[in-house]
Amino acid sequence: MQNINCHQDIITLEDVSFSYQSQTVHKGLNFSVKERDFIGLIGSNGAGKTTLLRMIVGLLKPESGTIRLFGQPVSQFKDWDRIGYVPQKNSFNPLFPATVREVVLSGLYSRNKLFRKITKADQKKCEDALHAMNIEDLAMKRIGELSGGQQQRVFLARALINNPSLLILDEPTVGIDSETQEGFFHMIKHMHQHHNITFLMVSHDMEMIRSYLGQQPAAESGKLKFYKKHSHDLQNCVENDLTHSLKELRQQMESRREVVTVGDLS
Template sequence: MQSVSLDCHQHMIEIQDLSFAYGEQKVISGLNYTVKERDFLGIIGSNGAGKTTLLKMIVGLLPPTGGDIKLFGESVRKFKDWERIGYVPQKNAFNPLFPATVREVVLSGLYNNKNLIRRVSKAQQRQCEDALEVMRIQDIAGKRVGQLSGGQQQRVFLARALINHPDLLILDEPTVGIDAETQSSFFELIFHMHAHHHMTFLMVSHDIDMIKNYLGHEPVQRSGKINFYCRHSHEAQDCVEENLQHTLV
């Protein structure tokens, strides 16, 4: 018998005295926050509050002006394991005229510094098919992304972010420009994923009601104009049960 100690509260993101400014304009100042394993963190704030700027710093697209961000215990400045993080940027970052099929866009989630021009393996093709199936878009895999509805496009980008089976999924206003019915089904999908899959979520959203209904009506922290709402997908008892399941190896 071998006892295995599992930490159900591993620190996925540690934001430490973080600051950012565009020239003389301070956007974020002295922010501290820790995202733990299997948290669902919702971020709400007014335009210009620094929400997207924060996400871009977390995924390494912008360098902090001050402080640091740690991903899985390592500074973002040195972090290399980007396949552990899925990122869906704002929809307006996508050029609808880009000549790529759904399958090609999803497969592009596999490309990184380790795999730029290598041929796609059978295992990676299987990963792609799995992601298409999870998002229920396998029937449109051969269509051009620019031909799809807003809701279909967001499913494609979510499949792209999921293809590496990331530990952390980051979403920047994923339902902008999508009709209300599709928004509702999209939120149901990601809330289900959080409740039933071993993933941590970080999402910026303008849908205050949807965020509050799932994550609670009061923010766990306020920083400047940014409000943080958080829900953990399981309680301490579940951590005990998981530890017991790993006692025998």
């Protein structure tokens, strides 16, 4: 059993404010995310959900206040390989000249190691992530050639490859078919319950958020609502990487399809 301190702050927001072109987006935002929390972030269009995530990962600087990651101010934080981040699909430049394999492997790079040498172990992680998301046949295609749903699978594989301690997801299932959505939610609930990982997810799927995180938000700020579930008991899996549960889920789905096919023929 791992020694887990479930009271450690993973994300801390202290009086965070942000304005865009003189329009206030966030004002005096205070919230903390503790180890093994699952936070679902809900808000209307223009509520600042994506802005908040971008501040947390250091892509935007707050106008005032402090954001801490694992106890360190974002400006001083160095362990970016501990964080997996899937931005909104519409933030991606489709002309970016990279293959699917290159995009997934880039999830292993930290901001301090942009040109690290890819090892055999890294290649194996990449193959596992590609297989888990059922995109291994797309490995050599340019990312801009893919459909929106395929691109999102690539970005999910990229975020999962490094086995992050914190996974930040901005509308991760937009453009993905319902079967893949079901599988993805199954996977992240499994990871939350059985692994030492913390989730912060923006989603438009109120039914999914409330079914797992409860009917009432844990906190509200402006137009934002924070739903929260804490996983107290760490039930270790034999496997401790993120992709194994995706692979198992894919096998289960394939088995179900085989059963349906046989049933149709009988």
